[in-house]
Amino acid sequence: xxRSLIKDLLKLDCAVNGADVNGADNLVVKGWxxxxxxxxxxxxxxxxxxxxxxxxxxxxxxxxANYDDVSKMTMGYCVxxxxxxxxxxxxxxxxxxxxxxxxxxxxxxxxYPLQKKATSLEFLREVAHLRARTNTFGAVFRMRxxxxxxxxxxxxxxxxxxxxxxxxxxxxxxxxxAMFKVTTLDIDSPATLPLSKNQQGQQGHQGRxxxxxxxxxxxxxxxxxxxxxxxEAECFAxxxxxxxxxxxxxxxxxxNTPRHLSEFWMIEPEVSFCDLDQLADLAxxxxxxxxxxxxxxxxxxxxxxxxxxxxxxxxxxxxxxLVARLQQVREAKFTKITYTEAITILERxxxxxxxxxxxxxxxxxxxxxxxxxxxxxxxxxxxVTDYPxxxxxxxxxxxxxxxxxxxxxxxVPGIGEIMGGSQREDDYQKLFKRINDLGLNPDDYWWYLDLxxxxxxxxSGFGLGLERALMYIxxxxxxxxxxxxxxxxxxxxx
Numbered sequence: 001x002x003r004s005l006i007k008d009l010l011k012l013d014c015a016v017n018g019a020d021v022n023g024a025d026n027l028v029v030k031g032w033x034x035x036x037x038x039x040x041x042x043x044x045x046x047x048x049x050x051x052x053x054x055x056x057x058x059x060x061x062x063x064x065a066n067y068d069d070v071s072k073m074t075m076g077y078c079v080x081x082x083x084x085x086x087x088x089x090x091x092x093x094x095x096x097x098x099x100x101x102x103x104x105x106x107x108x109x110x111x112y113p114l115q116k117k118a119t120s121l122e123f124l125r126e127v128a129h130l131r132a133r134t135n136t137f138g139a140v141f142r143m144r145x146x147x148x149x150x151x152x153x154x155x156x157x158x159x160x161x162x163x164x165x166x167x168x169x170x171x172x173x174x175x176x177x178a179m180f181k182v183t184t185l186d187i188d189s190p191a192t193l194p195l196s197k198n199q200q201g202q203q204g205h206q207g208r209x210x211x212x213x214x215x216x217x218x219x220x221x222x223x224x225x226x227x228x229x230x231x232e233a234e235c236f237a238x239x240x241x242x243x244x245x246x247x248x249x250x251x252x253x254x255x256n257t258p259r260h261l262s263e264f265w266m267i268e269p270e271v272s273f274c275d276l277d278q279l280a281d282l283a284x285x286x287x288x289x290x291x292x293x294x295x296x297x298x299x300x301x302x303x304x305x306x307x308x309x310x311x312x313x314x315x316x317x318x319x320x321x322l323v324a325r326l327q328q329v330r331e332a333k334f335t336k337i338t339y340t341e342a343i344t345i346l347e348r349x350x351x352x353x354x355x356x357x358x359x360x361x362x363x364x365x366x367x368x369x370x371x372x373x374x375x376x377x378x379x380x381x382x383x384v385t386d387y388p389x390x391x392x393x394x395x396x397x398x399x400x401x402x403x404x405x406x407x408x409x410x411x412v413p414g415i416g417e418i419m420g421g422s423q424r425e426d427d428y429q430k431l432f433k434r435i436n437d438l439g440l441n442p443d444d445y446w447w448y449l450d451l452x453x454x455x456x457x458x459x460s461g462f463g464l465g466l467e468r469a470l471m472y473i474x475x476x477x478x479x480x481x482x483x484x485x486x487x488x489x490x491x492x493x494x
Contacts, residue, residue, distance in 0.1 A: 001028045001082070007052035009085060012095060024085035029056060029097065030105070032133055033077040035116055043071045047081065050132070053139055053300040057088060057096040070102050075116055076133070078106035121481055128485055128494050136308060139301035140474055140482055143294055147470060150293035151246060151267050154286055160242045160269060165229030167248065170221055171444045173231050173393075178253040179224035180262075183217050191216035225250035230268050230461060231395075231448050234424060237270035237459050238451055244269040256489050258478040261467060263487040270461035276406045276423045279460040280383050283410050283419055284334045286464070291330045294473055295323070302326070302474075309475045322475045328380065329412055335378045338386045339404065342369075345377055364391045365409070370416030382411045394434045395448075396422040408462070415472050421462025428452035
């Protein structure tokens with residue numbers, strides 16, 4: 001018999017007297033027991049199959065053949081229930097299932113680590129293989145699915161093509177060097193080449209007399225896990241017009257914080273014939289579309305997470321904050337200012353003396369500065385443009401002032417920066433010089449430079465970390481709680 005999803009049954013409306021509705025007899029549901037309350041003649045089982053934030057109440061009559069076994073079930077048992085859907089007088093539910101038979105599919109050992117009482121998020125990270133069975137992480141990961149689906153819909157509806165960029169790469173998009181190496185060399189006895197005298201004196205080679213011979217490696221050169229699909233996406237934007245990537249990226253930074261992961265997912269659109277102002281409009285539309293999609297389709301998950309957040313922080317204003325904050329950004333007009341204007345505002349603010357990081361032109365804005373701009377000064381989302389060249393990546397288009405580049409960061413109340421992007425440098429000579437000025441090897445970027453030699457065009461793009469967006473939309477405080485199996489320094493357990 002075909003299994004029914006609990007989310008679909010909860011949408012059905014039964015008659016007040018409990019009469020059957022079409023298709024409501026001999027229904028089969030399968031899922032996991034969230035709780036069981038045993039009465040004199042009945043047991044009440046809350047069953048969840050992962051399809052909904054809500055659970056379905058199962059009424060198990062003591063006349064069931066295996067009632068003794070059913071009534072002894074605990075949280076986590078997996079069961080198949082056949083029964084009749086009727087209206088319910090229970091609080092918070094319109095329907096319930098009167099069980100005609102219950103089959104126990106999977107029992108639970110006594111050491112099952114999940115309990116009905118509240119469990120800390122820190123502990124649940126230690127049992128990440130089970131946390132999808134909790135209300136909290138069921139909500140988070142259904143919303144992760146929602147953001148992924150909404151991303152594809154948004155770009156597809158606007159004529160973008162989805163491009164799969166490589167995970168293994170020989171170039172560093174950000175020029176920061178914090179990349180994971182990919183190699184098949186024998187780490188106990190790798191192939192090596194002697195260092196020249198100049199190399200022996202260079203920082204990083206001191207005390208060594210040899211270097212790895214990558215010509216003996218699998219790719220015949222040094223290779224790494226990608227930090228971004230942007231450079232490859234630009235190749236396709238300059239042929240297909242508008243593309244986006246959506247895939248895993250990797251950073252080998254030793255950042256053990258609630259905001260950093262070693263493996264995370266990035267959405268990166270690249271658009272030809274697009275300047276920075278048009279890019280800012282695209283980024284605004286995209287963010288508001290994501291928020292609207294969740295508000296319209298996953299409101300029960302949002303309200304649950306809002307209540308959870310309020311309980312954790314024990315603040316009524318926080319308890320009311322998540323949905324209201326998202327609704328505000330969904331409807332807001334984004335204020336656009338230059339980096340120089342932002343610095344002036346911050347320097348003149350009465351809060352400047354309380355900033356941990358002193359404000360000065362040329363510094364990278366910190367979260368405290370971004371949150372001041374969005375939460376206190378403008379009281380809404382802000383787009384900051386035209387950052388100093390020295391603090392931005394090599395590929396950003398240089399402004400005529402010789403000091404700034406056509407870069408932007410999108411800031412929102414609550415967290416500050418949520419996405420960043422730029423108009424890309426489309427002039428070959430300027431890009432080549434910038435690569436050399438930063439000490440990068442032009443040979444590693446020969447194909448990227450070729451794009452500026454063969455039919456170059458103005459183009460722009462931005463990047464949004466899926467996990468960063470999910471933290472903002474769910475209100476979760478730790479990035480490790482919005483990805484199924486987090487990777488960070490010292491942790492690759494699952």
